[in-house]
Amino acid sequence: MKKVLKAGLVAGGVLAILAGCASDEADSGTSGSGGGSDTIDMWVFGTTGYEKLADAYMEENPDVKINVQTTEMGDHHNNLFTALSAGQGAPDIAMIEVGEIERYREAQDRFVNLYDLGAADVQDNYLDWVWNVGGSADGEFQFGLPTDIGPTAMYYRKDVVGEAGYPTEPEALAAEVDTWDKYATFAKDIVDKTGKPVVDNAELIFNAKRDQASEHYFNRDNELIVEDNPEIREAYDYTVDLIEAGAVGNMPLWTPEWGQGMAEGSYATLLGPAWMQGVVKGNAPDTDQWTITTLPEGAGNWGGSYLTISEESEMQEEAYAFIEWLVSPENQLESFKDMGLFPSTPSVYEEEEFANYTDDYFGGINTAAVFAEAAEQVNDVYKGRNYLLVQGEIMTALNNVLSSGGDPDQEWEDAMERIKQRLERE
Amino acid sequence: MVSKSEKYTEKKARRSLTEEKRHSIAGYLFISPFFILFAIFGLFPMLFSFYLAFFKWNGLGEMTYNGINNFTIIFNDPIFWKSIYNTVVIGLLGTVPQLIVAFLLAYALNSQVLRFKNTFRVAIFMPYVTSIVAVAILFSIIFNNQSFGLVNSFLGVFGVEPIVFTQSEWGAKIAIAAMIFWRWVGYNTIIFLAGMQSISNDLYEAAKIDGATLSQQLRYITLPMLKPFVLFTVFMGTIGSLQIFTEPLIFFNGNLRDEGITVVAYLYRDAFENNFFGTASATAIVLFAIIMVFSVLNLLITNRLGRGKARKA
Numbered sequence A: 001m002k003k004v005l006k007a008g009l010v011a012g013g014v015l016a017i018l019a020g021c022a023s024d025e026a027d028s029g030t031s032g033s034g035g036g037s038d039t040i041d042m043w044v045f046g047t048t049g050y051e052k053l054a055d056a057y058m059e060e061n062p063d064v065k066i067n068v069q070t071t072e073m074g075d076h077h078n079n080l081f082t083a084l085s086a087g088q089g090a091p092d093i094a095m096i097e098v099g100e101i102e103r104y105r106e107a108q109d110r111f112v113n114l115y116d117l118g119a120a121d122v123q124d125n126y127l128d129w130v131w132n133v134g135g136s137a138d139g140e141f142q143f144g145l146p147t148d149i150g151p152t153a154m155y156y157r158k159d160v161v162g163e164a165g166y167p168t169e170p171e172a173l174a175a176e177v178d179t180w181d182k183y184a185t186f187a188k189d190i191v192d193k194t195g196k197p198v199v200d201n202a203e204l205i206f207n208a209k210r211d212q213a214s215e216h217y218f219n220r221d222n223e224l225i226v227e228d229n230p231e232i233r234e235a236y237d238y239t240v241d242l243i244e245a246g247a248v249g250n251m252p253l254w255t256p257e258w259g260q261g262m263a264e265g266s267y268a269t270l271l272g273p274a275w276m277q278g279v280v281k282g283n284a285p286d287t288d289q290w291t292i293t294t295l296p297e298g299a300g301n302w303g304g305s306y307l308t309i310s311e312e313s314e315m316q317e318e319a320y321a322f323i324e325w326l327v328s329p330e331n332q333l334e335s336f337k338d339m340g341l342f343p344s345t346p347s348v349y350e351e352e353e354f355a356n357y358t359d360d361y362f363g364g365i366n367t368a369a370v371f372a373e374a375a376e377q378v379n380d381v382y383k384g385r386n387y388l389l390v391q392g393e394i395m396t397a398l399n400n401v402l403s404s405g406g407d408p409d410q411e412w413e414d415a416m417e418r419i420k421q422r423l424e425r426e
Numbered sequence B: 001m002v003s004k005s006e007k008y009t010e011k012k013a014r015r016s017l018t019e020e021k022r023h024s025i026a027g028y029l030f031i032s033p034f035f036i037l038f039a040i041f042g043l044f045p046m047l048f049s050f051y052l053a054f055f056k057w058n059g060l061g062e063m064t065y066n067g068i069n070n071f072t073i074i075f076n077d078p079i080f081w082k083s084i085y086n087t088v089v090i091g092l093l094g095t096v097p098q099l100i101v102a103f104l105l106a107y108a109l110n111s112q113v114l115r116f117k118n119t120f121r122v123a124i125f126m127p128y129v130t131s132i133v134a135v136a137i138l139f140s141i142i143f144n145n146q147s148f149g150l151v152n153s154f155l156g157v158f159g160v161e162p163i164v165f166t167q168s169e170w171g172a173k174i175a176i177a178a179m180i181f182w183r184w185v186g187y188n189t190i191i192f193l194a195g196m197q198s199i200s201n202d203l204y205e206a207a208k209i210d211g212a213t214l215s216q217q218l219r220y221i222t223l224p225m226l227k228p229f230v231l232f233t234v235f236m237g238t239i240g241s242l243q244i245f246t247e248p249l250i251f252f253n254g255n256l257r258d259e260g261i262t263v264v265a266y267l268y269r270d271a272f273e274n275n276f277f278g279t280a281s282a283t284a285i286v287l288f289a290i291i292m293v294f295s296v297l298n299l300l301i302t303n304r305l306g307r308g309k310a311r312k313a
Helices: A002-031 A048-062 A073-086 A100-109 A127-135 A157-164 A170-174 A180-194 A202-210 A232-242 A258-264 A276-283 A318-328 A329-339 A345-351 A367-375 A387-404 A408-423 B002-053 B069-075 B080-110 B117-130 B130-142 B150-157 B171-196 B201-209 B214-225 B225-242 B246-251 B265-271 B279-313
Strands: A038-047 A064-072 A092-096 A144-157 A268-275 A291-292 A302-311
Touching: A002 B279, A038 A048, A038 A073, A048 A064, A048 A318, A048 A329, A064 A127, A064 B080, A073 A092, A073 A100, A092 A100, A127 A144, A144 A157, A144 A329, A144 A367, A144 B117, A144 B130, A157 A180, A157 A276, A180 A232, A202 A232, A202 A387, A232 A387, A232 A408, A258 A276, A268 A276, A268 A302, A268 B117, A291 A367, A302 A318, A318 B150, A329 A345, A345 A367, A367 A408, A367 B150, B002 B279, B069 B117, B069 B279, B080 B117, B080 B171, B080 B265, B117 B171, B130 B150, B130 B246, B171 B246, B201 B214, B225 B279, B246 B265, B265 B279
Parallel strands: A038 A064, A038 A092
Antiparallel strands: A092 A302, A144 A268, A144 A291, A144 A302
16 A cells, blocks of 8 residues: 555655656746746846836836846847747747847847837937848848947057057057058068067957948848859958958957957057957056047948847737837947947037047047947847857968968868858758 | 464565565665766667767757768868877877886886885876876976976977977877876876785795896786786776867867877867767767777687686686
């Protein structure tokens, strides 16, 4: 009898476990993970400060409950991908990074078209290129509202630039080096006079040139055009020329030597986005030599995110009302002051607090104004969902030229071969 | 009355049968959590990847049937073959010296003259409990591309130019093999040590009386008696090295280059960087076949050796 009882208990336990799984599933199916059905679930990554803004919103709107959940960037996108792939478990609002948004284009049916919720009314608040990256190739479907952006500029070391006989003041240097041809001359002068490379590695110089092209690797019909795109080949050749002149360092991004080089001034310029300010300060806290000016001939963008609403959400309108408020020009100014998120709404650039912003670390200049100027020059480019694959193979080619003495033309051919080989899998 | 007693025994028999049944049900229930979880998280994904290998799928869109095209694509990809070559070379570089060193270390630990035995045992086993990611990060710093990296500055003493390890054909492989060596040598040492301790001392005493030297003892007693342990470590080492993944991923900082991409890293890149789940599954199946071949070979050799031993006895 005792044994029967035991068996019964075990059976009960197993059933309870299974029932637990089942009820969890049912729960997450209706409302995302955690929270009741009257709560808006929001997934974000990084340090956004959105919890604070959500609290402020809930105070103004007592009938709305928002649950902000922050995860590390890689995990965040993987979780979201899995939830969307499974068709259930996605939050009401998900933040998607600009590089990641490309792969979700396939899953248009799992997002709400924000035009249906009134996004056209706020479209004019945002920079055109930012808005378009968050939409479908034909512009009919809007995935997300833009949060922050990462317009690029030229960070440089005053001591290294000065040693090469160039002006150290931002405006004067920008005027002196205002074309890529002059930048190449500048690079050779840096190498001749200081023995240092002009850039840290091949990646950022290639990206800076690439970002000023009108088309990159795919056209809007998602066809591979990189091989016949003269602008990209020009960016490649330009980088190769600098490599052959000894002006490109071999300090890959995020490595210890890269950070060390920042502190020691091992390279003259760093062609980075607005959020790189924090990285430079973190790596080189004891120097006052870094400052910022505009890039030759335009600018690019690296980073930024979009707030999307999932199709399975039962609170789409409430969620939309919240994100429209959250990334409105007024609140983007708050996020800029609070967390340094660079606004995607150009009206903020005119605000007094923005126009009078100065940064002592970067020589007391208005860094925000430099990036604001850059933001308005970014090209509106369609990237395509296999963008990073192509980028990776081109970087491999450039690194082979840089460190293993590969033949540039051969490396380019090989990279094109690899890209085509890998795209067959799609 | 006969019928009554018959009935009684019949009843008893039936009761005992149900009792037995109940016992087995209880048993199955006790082991069921493993099987339920295994079916969901182990068996289903395995079977699904066999299915997926014949489809094109990016994880979000529609799955489209692709026949054996996924296999054709990977077999035509030189990098796939490179990844197999890399896996085998790194496996050999990481495993063969490792087993030899592990054997010598175990022999030293087992010797009568050594003091602080437990301290040494713990110290040698320690690398095994560290996280692979931590090991990989540490070794990436040791095998740094710059001239100030530990290995490069050591080579610099002899006037050798700094090696760009992440882009060097052999540098990358040696760096990854070194991580495997360091992490697993302690584990295998302990296995060998356990094996050596299971060898009766009488054998050695008898050999000593017969005038056997130390190397003769090693060759004619220790090595033959350790055979099952050696086979176990070779077996585990083979399977383990065919699945090397974390080390190259961390070492290349996510940018998996041809010099050190392994089969698992190759399929990871397809699946989780580019969302080409079809070819990734096809690669997984090819890897499965390779591991099966190696395992069967190992098994055949083991059986043969086992039989040989039995005949001798």
